Amino acid sequence: MSVYLSLGKNKQGDFYHVDSQQSGRGELTCPFCDCPLIAVKGQQKASHFRHDGPTCNESLNEIPQIPAWNHFHLNYSIAVVEALKEGYQADSKSPNIFQHWKSKQGQISHLIHDELFKQDTWTDNLLFTNTSRIILGSLTLHDFSHWMRSALRDRIQILRDGIEEGIKHRAWLDIEAYRQQSLLKASLYLFEYQLDDKSIIHKVGRTQREPAQRLKETVLDLEKATNQSVVKSKILRVVTNSGHVEKYVFHRYSKQLANIGNHTEYLILDERSSKRLKTEFTKLANNPEPFNINERFIVTGRWKYEEKRLAASKRGIILTQRENGKFGRPKGTTLSSDDFLSKHSDIVACLEHGSSINQTVESTGKGRSTVKRVKATME
Numbered sequence: 001m002s003v004y005l006s007l008g009k010n011k012q013g014d015f016y017h018v019d020s021q022q023s024g025r026g027e028l029t030c031p032f033c034d035c036p037l038i039a040v041k042g043q044q045k046a047s048h049f050r051h052d053g054p055t056c057n058e059s060l061n062e063i064p065q066i067p068a069w070n071h072f073h074l075n076y077s078i079a080v081v082e083a084l085k086e087g088y089q090a091d092s093k094s095p096n097i098f099q100h101w102k103s104k105q106g107q108i109s110h111l112i113h114d115e116l117f118k119q120d121t122w123t124d125n126l127l128f129t130n131t132s133r134i135i136l137g138s139l140t141l142h143d144f145s146h147w148m149r150s151a152l153r154d155r156i157q158i159l160r161d162g163i164e165e166g167i168k169h170r171a172w173l174d175i176e177a178y179r180q181q182s183l184l185k186a187s188l189y190l191f192e193y194q195l196d197d198k199s200i201i202h203k204v205g206r207t208q209r210e211p212a213q214r215l216k217e218t219v220l221d222l223e224k225a226t227n228q229s230v231v232k233s234k235i236l237r238v239v240t241n242s243g244h245v246e247k248y249v250f251h252r253y254s255k256q257l258a259n260i261g262n263h264t265e266y267l268i269l270d271e272r273s274s275k276r277l278k279t280e281f282t283k284l285a286n287n288p289e290p291f292n293i294n295e296r297f298i299v300t301g302r303w304k305y306e307e308k309r310l311a312a313s314k315r316g317i318i319l320t321q322r323e324n325g326k327f328g329r330p331k332g333t334t335l336s337s338d339d340f341l342s343k344h345s346d347i348v349a350c351l352e353h354g355s356s357i358n359q360t361v362e363s364t365g366k367g368r369s370t371v372k373r374v375k376a377t378m379e
């Protein structure tokens with residue numbers, strides 16, 4: 001499959017998907033080479049942007065998928081995912097124990113991965129980590145949110161490191177930041193509808209607008225798709241800044257998903273799953289995890305100005321100081337190893353106590369790449 005450019009950038013640094021554009025030349029330029037773009041809306045090929053000039057190589061790369069958003073195998077092979085499912089018993093008394101491990105050890109030991117299991121030294125059982133519980137859909141929405149936020153922070157850090165090392169085009173950071181902003185800024189909602197025939201349908205989704213306005217639109221969609229009128233509709237739950245959880249709800253509640261017309265985000269819940277979903281939304285809403293400084297950089301849209309800022313600092317104007325060093329340090333200065341370690345003394349303490357990288361990420365809430373760098377600096 002050939003890859004087509006699907007995102008264009010305007011003068012303000014905002015990104016737009018080709019689907020939101022009219023056919024032909026508009027205001028948008030290529031995020032990588034700034035060449036003006038022409039939206040092509042053909043019948044045969046998927047809609048895409050064509051360069052109004054030579055096509056740059058960077059734009060031929062596929063926009064990377066986001067694990068736990070675009071897919072839930074989290075980059076593990078089918079064999080690993082199948083083994084996990086086989087060793088998972090949702091209704092057992094201890095659903096977190098990987099079953100058959102002891103009996104099948106010989107056959108599956110090559111599938112055992114640090115990130116997926118932790119050994120219970122008392123019982124010699126293998127327990128699922130949060131990562132494997134996401135693949136299985138057994139992790140709660142609240143715990144998923146925490147995991148996902150850390151994974152998103154890591155993705156930004158890795159891109160930043162790559163740009164600093166000169167191996168990544170900066171536009172990849174912009175694209176990632178744009179996508180993360182649209183997830184983290186959005187509210188996650190749970191709507192309920194009652195149809196003519198008394199059936200109850202739920203919908204989960206995300207929006208950056210007023211949920212009430214969104215509810216009205218979905219009522220019209222639902223009436224059109226079902227040929228029934230919606231006699232009652234209400235907002236059951238809204239959780240701000242949690243759009244990143246949306247796709248995981250569909251993954252975790254996949255058995256309750258209903259295909260209505262060409263809509264896939266409606267749910268038909270029995271009493272038990274309805275109660276569970278509402279409780280999960282409540283827990284998510286009641287335990288907000290404030291954005292840290294790196295996340296605020298994304299959510300407030302400040303990432304859009306970083307390119308200009310870097311260009312300016314190259315000219316000798318150190319705008320970083322004007323920002324009170326709010327993100328990063330002025331270019332050309334590095335923290336000494338000692339300063340670096342004392343800045344992350346919580347990570348050092350965890351690692352010195354023999355915690356693994358995963359455990360340290362969990363207990364400090366810091367990104368995996370930071371923990372790895374601290375570990376490398378300590379060695």
Ligand SMILES: [Zn+2]
Pocket residue numbers: 030031032033034035051055056057059
């Ligand atoms: Zn280009």
